[in-house]
Amino acid sequence: MPSGSAVLKGTLALAVLVAAARSTPVVPAAQQQPTFRSAQRVVAVYATVVDRGGRLAADLTQADFRVSDDGRPVDITVFSNEPQPATVAILLDMSTSIAPKVMQVRESTARFVDALGPDDRVRIVTFGDEIAVSPLLTGDKEALVRILHEELWPGGATPLWNAMGAAMTSLAGEPGRRVLLTLTDGNDSASLSGWPATLGDVERQATSDEFMVYAIGMEGAGLDQRIARLADATGGGHFQVKRDADLAATFSRVADELRQQYLLGFAIGNLDGRLHRVDVRVVRPGLTARARKTYLAAPVR
Amino acid sequence: MMPVRVLLAAALAGLMSWSPPLHRLRVSVQVVVLDPSGVPVAGLGQDDFHVVIDGQPGVVDSVSAGASPANVAVLFDVSSSFELTFGRGNLVKAVDAWLARGRWSTNRWNLGSFARRVMLGPRFTADPTELAQAAHAALALEDADRFGPSPAWDAVDAGIHALEPERGRRGIILVTDGRSTGNRLGLRAVLLRALAAGVPVSVVTSRAPQMFALGERMMLLVQPELALQLLADETGGAFAPDLPAGAVARALPGSEAGRLVAQALDLDKLGSLVDRIAEELRHSYLLAFTLDPPSRSAHLLQVVVRQPGLTVRTQKTYLAGTVTSAASPWPAPARPRRP
Numbered sequence: 001m002p003s004g005s006a007v008l009k010g011t012l013a014l015a016v017l018v019a020a021a022r023s024t025p026v027v028p029a030a031q032q033q034p035t036f037r038s039a040q041r042v043v044a045v046y047a048t049v050v051d052r053g054g055r056l057a058a059d060l061t062q063a064d065f066r067v068s069d070d071g072r073p074v075d076i077t078v079f080s081n082e083p084q085p086a087t088v089a090i091l092l093d094m095s096t097s098i099a100p101k102v103m104q105v106r107e108s109t110a111r112f113v114d115a116l117g118p119d120d121r122v123r124i125v126t127f128g129d130e131i132a133v134s135p136l137l138t139g140d141k142e143a144l145v146r147i148l149h150e151e152l153w154p155g156g157a158t159p160l161w162n163a164m165g166a167a168m169t170s171l172a173g174e175p176g177r178r179v180l181l182t183l184t185d186g187n188d189s190a191s192l193s194g195w196p197a198t199l200g201d202v203e204r205q206a207t208s209d210e211f212m213v214y215a216i217g218m219e220g221a222g223l224d225q226r227i228a229r230l231a232d233a234t235g236g237g238h239f240q241v242k243r244d245a246d247l248a249a250t251f252s253r254v255a256d257e258l259r260q261q262y263l264l265g266f267a268i269g270n271l272d273g274r275l276h277r278v279d280v281r282v283v284r285p286g287l288t289a290r291a292r293k294t295y296l297a298a299p300v301r
Numbered sequence: 302m303m304p305v306r307v308l309l310a311a312a313l314a315g316l317m318s319w320s321p322p323l324h325r326l327r328v329s330v331q332v333v334v335l336d337p338s339g340v341p342v343a344g345l346g347q348d349d350f351h352v353v354i355d356g357q358p359g360v361v362d363s364v365s366a367g368a369s370p371a372n373v374a375v376l377f378d379v380s381s382s383f384e385l386t387f388g389r390g391n392l393v394k395a396v397d398a399w400l401a402r403g404r405w406s407t408n409r410w411n412l413g414s415f416a417r418r419v420m421l422g423p424r425f426t427a428d429p430t431e432l433a434q435a436a437h438a439a440l441a442l443e444d445a446d447r448f449g450p451s452p453a454w455d456a457v458d459a460g461i462h463a464l465e466p467e468r469g470r471r472g473i474i475l476v477t478d479g480r481s482t483g484n485r486l487g488l489r490a491v492l493l494r495a496l497a498a499g500v501p502v503s504v505v506t507s508r509a510p511q512m513f514a515l516g517e518r519m520m521l522l523v524q525p526e527l528a529l530q531l532l533a534d535e536t537g538g539a540f541a542p543d544l545p546a547g548a549v550a551r552a553l554p555g556s557e558a559g560r561l562v563a564q565a566l567d568l569d570k571l572g573s574l575v576d577r578i579a580e581e582l583r584h585s586y587l588l589a590f591t592l593d594p595p596s597r598s599a600h601l602l603q604v605v606v607r608q609p610g611l612t613v614r615t616q617k618t619y620l621a622g623t624v625t626s627a628a629s630p631w632p633a634p635a636r637p638r639r640p
Contacts, residue, residue, distance in 0.1 A: 099513035099521055129382045132450035132482035146487040150454075153480040153525065154513065155382065192381075194445030 040269050042078060043069075046177055046212065046235060046261040047280050047291040056260045057287050065289070067266055068279045078265030085119035086258050087137070087174045089167035092152065093184035094128035097220060099154035101244050105183060105218075106148045108248040112181075113144045115255035123170060124148070127163035129156030131195055133170050157190030160227070164213075165197020168205050177261075179212045179236065181254060182227065183247075185220035203230055207275070208296045212236040214254050219244050235292035264291075271299050326592040326621055327362070330499060331470060331537065332604050333585045333614040339577075341584035342611055343368065352590050353603040354619070363589045371408045371470035371582035372425045374460035375575060378477035379442055380416040380451035386478045386507070387544065391568040393440050399572030400433055408579050411463055414439035415456035417449025417483070421463050450483025454491040457532070461491075461498045472538065472582040474575055476505045479525030488528050492535055497620040501538035503578045504529040505571065508542030537615040539578045543570060592621060 045067065049057040062079035090112070092105055113122060116139060123137040124147045132151065136143055164180060171178050188199070197205075206213055214236040217223025223240045231238040237257060239250045264280065273296075280291040332350070334342040345366060352359040377392060384392070396412075399405065406427055412435040413421035422435035453475060460473040473495075486494070495502050506529055510522035526542055533540035588604060600619045 096513065099523070102521075126482060129385055129480075130380055130448050130450060130482065134450075134483055135452075135485050143487075146489075147484075150487055150528070151482040151484065153382070153482065153523065155385075155480075155511065192444075192448040194443055194448050 040267055042265045042267050043295050045264045045291050047289045048257050048261050049282055049287050049289050052286050058260045064282050064284050066281045070276050074266040076264050077267050080263040083117055083259045084177055084263050086177045086179050087121050088179040088181055089123045089125055089171055091125045091163050091167055091182040094126045094154045095158040096155055097185055102152055102154050104244050104247050106152055108251045110145050110148050111248050112251040112255050113141050125167045127159050131163050131166050133166050158186050158188055159190045159192045160188035161197050161199050161202050162192050162195035164202045166195055168211055181214045183216045185218035187221055187224045206234050216250050233293050271297050273298050328592055329587050329589045330615050331585050332588050333581045334606055335612040337610055341581050349607055351605050355601050359590050361590050365587040368584050369469055372467040373408050373472050373579050374411045374463055375474045376456040376460055377414045378451055379414045381448045382480045383478045387568055395568035395571040396436050404576045408583055412436050412439050415452055416442055417446040419456045419459045421459055451481055452484040453477050453481035454484040454486045454488055457491045457502055458486050458494055461494050461500050464500050465498055470582050470585050471500055473502045474578055479506055479529045492532055495536045496616055496618050502532050502536045503538035504533045505541045505574045507544040535617050541574045
């Protein structure tokens with residue numbers, strides 16, 4: 001049964017990669033025997049591809065991509081253009097200045113929740129007076145909408161880095177693609193005692209633990225360029241809405257991107273502990289790929 | 302509040318699992334009766350009450366009257382938002398003053414708190430040393446806990462869990478600003494839990510809306526106490542929005558870092574409010590009546606006292622059978638601690 005066998009192999013490879021997308025050593029699908037060779041790891045890279053008009057391109061194949069590691073071309077050993085499950089922390093700025101917009105925040109976030117796929121899971125985090133990390137990490141849309149309706153209380157400053165650190169820590173043990181989706185109308189303006197994360201901590205953790213950062217800036221001070229750079233570096237995206245009324249459409253855009261990202265994987269043998277540059281390109285003219293720019297070639301922690 | 306009760310009945314289908322009883326059901330509910338000045342009324346008997354179930358008159362089988370110690374779980378909100386509203390350190394002072402006054406000694410207490418964690422003491426007690434220790438444990442927090450969420454609904458769930466093995470008069474007193482976050486259970490789920498367990502949830506809070514500027518001429522009013530009032534009203538608890546108001550105008554956009562426009566407040570009133578509610582629980586009546594094998598879970602309930610001018614407070618819906626929630630993090634009920 002050659003064809004059936006091939007399908008099974010591909011499925012296994014993908015399953016192993018998804019389960020281990022966070023710095024876990026992967027035994028190649030063809031090598032099912034428990035013989036230990038040199039530690040090998042598959043680096044997972046999720047790529048968003050857009051055309052010149054910013055529209056998502058969804059019909060690419062493996063042959064359309066080129067990946068390089070520190071400038072050296074590598075073979076793509078895993079490829080999928082199927083929607084991949086995502087574990088998403090939605091961080092909602094509840095600082096005082098958000099108060100007039102809280103209904104839009106609620107409805108727009110609810111729209112994002114409604115667009116979740118069956119295997120996606122979400123945790124809602126609010127930050128202002130407090131950093132409230134929901135204990136629920138769930139795909140239960142009713143539970144998530146319940147939180148949006150009952151637990152958004154504006155007031156306080158903007159402990160943005162504290163909240164991002166707390167959100168990443170709350171997802172530390174989760175496998176697969178992990179996303180921080182941050183909505184804010186301003187810059188980090190406070191640090192809450194007991195929540196020590198700084199910008200530097202957030203940058204390090206996002207890079208080493210392979211989080212994908214999305215950021216949406218509402219009307220106001222404008223999106224902090226440091227979070228925008230972090231989004232670029234991690235393969236996420238950043239959006240500055242011109243009018244708060246566009247917020248729902250922006251959330252929908254992020255949901256679409258997450259659903260239409262390509263999964264690319266390549267094997268590395270040399271776990272040298274260094275940060276490597278990753279470059280993902282699309283050979284079809286007129287298309288641009290957005291993906292994380294680095295990975296840490298570290299042994300399993 | 303009919304829509305709420307319709308909502309409750311509908312919620313049973315999805316949110317909670319319901320085990321229907323198979324036989325006639327002897328039902329007991331806790332009833333508080335107050336005179337026009339708010340003082341508990343003593344000495345009422347079976348003939349003084351009548352009960353209306355789903356609009357039909359029912360028969361009161363028995364009434365247990367006379368003051369008896371109540372088991373009271375008090376849950377203090379120790380999160381940052383509460384402190385911002387009522388002043389840091391004032392809660393500790395208020396609880397210390399309440400304990401020192403000693404009027405709590407006619408009941409049994411379990412003191413707890415909620416912020417990033419929900420804490421309750423190991424048992425209900427009237428021992429002053431144990432109570433003081435429980436209070437200090439509940440109110441002493443790390444900063445990471447204080448600046449974490451305020452899971453008021455989960456705290457109520459924990460209180461119900463602690464009270465389930467206890468018999469006689471029972472109640473929860475929730476002391477909070479109402480900005481509930483970080484909950485496993487929602488308001489609806491915890492309301493169902495309280496109704497099914499027959500535990501009245503009383504609330505001590507303030508009734509001052511938080512105000513935010515919406516442009517130059519409009520303000521947004523945020524009233525977290527509305528959900529608290531619903532919880533108290535539906536479960537037969539007291540709603541005491543009597544904490545000092547004033548710390549309600551949070552900073553307007555543009556002012557420095559969203560700092561609270563308020564001053565530290567005096568929470569001296571807290572102890573007397575808790576004492577008053579506990580006294581109501583201690584004098585409450587346990588009213589027993591019988592339901593035929595119920596074909597549905599939710600029954601609208603009304604208890605009436607024949608004497609005019611009295612206020613009657615009890616749960617407004619009776620849930621037949623047992624209700625559990627998969628989202629509840631608490632283990633199976635502990636063994637009964639009293640015969």
